[in-house]
Amino acid sequence: MTRAAAVLLGAVGVAWAAVPLPGTGAAGFALFIAICAVAAGALRLALAGVPLPENSFLLPAPLRAWIRFLEILRLLPWEEAAVLAIVWLEVQHPARPWHTAVLGAVLVAYLLAVHLAESGAPPRALRPQARVLAAGAVLLALGAAAGMLPATGPGPASALLRLVAAVALIAAAGLVLPSML
């Protein structure tokens, strides 16, 4: 169940960040990487229960290739690659704060679903994090709102000012909230 949810959220994240697809080559490449990484991550979760033999000596070549494939599949950080590619894909678009905020929520849900799927833990294992996640959603909305505020004036300084304000707000919340929870 959680595996299916992880795959679905990964696919939704890729689609959400890709549509509409910018015409640049970098966007196409990022989309390709994102699709590959999400697919490989899904494959890793699907094959997580396949055991590896203790001794790999004197095995036939196809079996050795299969073992090598499984090792690579389990070794590489596919989800991190997927997250980076999706964020890169989102950057290719012009600013769309609420769209980005939804993408952030999808990505966090994707990472949580992947963790539940690979650890075999039930969703109720995330219950202690519920309040922090709710606070994170508020900060996500605040970030989006900060992105929608009009610039005080033309030029890079005003954009930088908005960014600093948003980061300061988030950092302050991040420092204060854990002690309150």
Added chain:
Amino acid sequence: MSSPSIPNDRAFPGPGSELEVRWRTSRHARRLLTLALAGVFVATLARRPEFAGLAAPALLLLAAGQGQRRLARLRVKVRASAGRAFEGEVVAVDVAADVGSRADDFAVRWTLHPGREIDPVGATDADGRTTRFTVTPQHWGRRELGTVDVMLRDRWRLTEGHATVSLPRVDCYPAPAQQRELVVLRRLPNRLGEHPARTAGEGIEFAGVREYVPGDRQRSINWPASTRRGRLQVNTFAAERSQDVVLIADATSDVGEPGSSALDLALRGVAAAARAYTDARDRVGVVTYQWGTASWLPPGLGRRQVYRIIDSMLASDAGWARGASVYRLPRAALPPGALVVVFSPLLNQRLVETLRELRERGFAMLVVDVLNAEPPNRPRVADRMARRIWRMEQDAIRFSLRELGISVVHWDGVQSLDLPLAGHTRRPLAAPGTRR
């Protein structure tokens, strides 16, 4: 195969073992960190505040988990349902982690790594502070059950503590073959037992009718025979005796398919014979032969003797046996007049010579041939010739033993031992020099 039976007491006895916990960042934390850094990086470079918001939930989760106190040491208790088991029998292993008063702060996950020749019966992963794994040893010997990895996860699931605990060792006994019928000596020692002897006695097996003499018990009068003959006749019964049985397991050669090799069959056959003869109140001993030396256990009675016999054979398996020469075994190991049953592939010439010598010393002997392998069949003429010569040599060995009066029967390890022994269980086995 029997199901494990473990008393369901709440606490494990004993202090358990204290393990050092190695903590490291979880993959989940690394993924959250990647998302957070990517968001902050893009927000800074592209000057787009919404990406700072994208990084916020991940940053918040990471920050929230920083205040967690980690457990430096963990006490783990392990208990196996049995210290010894037969091949294919299920052994349950209970493990419990003692995290003290901080039970709610950590989730515990167990992963079983079975040892060699140990197969897990159920799942190899489990959650919870206590859990039970079931395993089954596949092959006889002294087996390590394996190890269990313990993983502690904090409530934010950002760090993982790892520790490994070793599971206890189990003595895996060879699964005994099936044997119900017994080979019995023609002349039994004068000791009370369950085998009907040829002499009259106080047993329950009818032997004949004779004329009444004063002193006979009235209840033994055979009234129909007395009426026919006109004089009082009494029933006579066979005396019941026990015998000494010495089982010789040949551990010099281990040829054949793993799991049904000559050594496997020898041990299973000895276990079956030991069980069958001790059930019949016979005294059973064992001699484990290894390259001219022998470890031995004197004949004894009872079911415990079966376990002693198997333990003795497993101890011999652990290395070179520090035993006496088989030519100089003491009287206690080979009592005079004992029935000697040998389980051997007859590949060792010294053992064959030993068997001949034992026969000449007057022992009634029976050899169960457990050789079920041959040299590989190769197309070269020289190989075919060598294979043929080898077969002829084997036939010659068996023929020479039969010529000495030693019965040789072949057992394939699949069928019951009663089948190859059928020709000898129907009538008593004679020792050399006794008339049939």
